[in-house]
Amino acid sequence: MNATTSCRVCRGPVEEFLDLGRQPLSDAFRLPDADDDEFFYDLRVGLCGSCSMVQLMREVPRERMFHADYPYHSSGSRLMREHFEATAERLARTELTGPDPFVVEIGCNDGIMLHALAERGIRHLGVEPSAGVARVAAERGIDVRIDFFEEATALDIAATHGPADVIYAANTICHIPYLDSVFRGVDALLGPGGVFVFEDPYWGDIVEQVSFDQIYDEHFYLFTARSVQAMARRFGFDLVDVAALPVHGGEIRYSLARIGERTPSGAVAALIATERERGLDRSATARRFAARVHRVRDDLVTLLRDLRAQGRRVVGYGATAKSATVANFCGLGPDLITFVSDTTPAKQGRLTPGSHIPVVGPGDFRTARPDYAVLFAWNHAEEIMAQEDGFRAGGGRWIRYVPDVQTV
Secondary structure: OOOEEEOOOOOOEEEEEEEEEEEEOOOOOEOOOOOOOOOEEEEEEEEEOOOOOEEEOOOOOHHHHOOOOOOOOHHHOHHHHHHHHHHHHHHHHHOOOOOOOEEEEEOOOOOHHHHHHHOOOOEEEEEOOOHHHHHHHHHOOOOEEOOOOOHHHHHHHHHHHOOEEEEEEEOOHHHOOOHHHHHHHHHHHEEEEEEEEEEEEEHHHHHHHOOHHHOOOOOOEEEOHHHHHHHHHHOOEEEEEEEEEOHHHOEEEEEEEEOOOOOOOHHHHHHHHHHHHHOOOOHHHHHHHHHHHHHHHHHHHHHHHHHHHOOOOEEEEOOOHHHHHHHHHHOOOOOOOOOEEOOOOOOOOOEOOOOOOEEEOHHHHHHHOOOEEEEOOHHHHHHHHHHOHHHHHOOOEEEEOOOOOEEO
């Protein structure tokens, strides 16, 4: 496992440390009678020896991932609704305080964050390439442009709407391999003294929790404060603040401004120092993480095979993008997991990507009364377990695999 390539950010050498095998598109849920060829790619991860950026070794074409039928809706979780409402309140209080503030969100999805700002009368624009969720945002009264954000998009927005005080993105920047064009766009659109704020899964939390399912086609980069700082400086920006977030299994909110426009907070240096102490920029740490991933895979497969031999019925809960990595890396199929329950109507009645496990609604989960349920949506564990309290009350047990395999 010593393949190398060039870093998409700094062109330094990237050394592969983990191979998660042949994987499908993580959100390509198929109809049972579909006869078209399923797209697969090799999911391999590497670490740049120069800027310490963790990244995929192969890029999946963006049009295959973000399209009209993209099924994820940000507002589908109560936890995420509360998070984005709090984010909107914070931005309105700290950054959008001028006479006519303007905010642009890259990857606005169904508009849940911008809706909270629109209710405050703040001028806004969402840029969303997936037409289906963009239409949902528009129906909520959000101003949205169906497009990918890059330099040409930003120049057009600036010419039409003027400069932005805030450019914001959640779970989006890590999806975009071509960050050079994104940063040129941010520079063209962001007004003097403005701030570029984005939040994405944190490599430090992924290592600590062995949450390898955070690695899938859409997550091209896995950021740290150090790698974001190095990336920002290449494009004339500086990392001026960081904040840890509890959502999606652990994220960091990064705030960037043009070099010299803002003084970085002490939190930036503190987090980078902690990352160095933890060795998050070293290949030895990445290789140890990979070894732990393989142990989790072996333990999970052993447990599921043992339960099958005992005649236990096991299902899954949460047909997440993350679950595609787990199911396909571990070789899970309908023989080990009867079905996966999910609240998203667009996924119900379909099959999980690659592993072809039927997806059903929560009502079927409650009727079936399985013995065990693999909690694929572990980042929403508290919310799900509260909704499905009858499962454990009836003797059912949850199977978790982050940070290790256990039944609860």
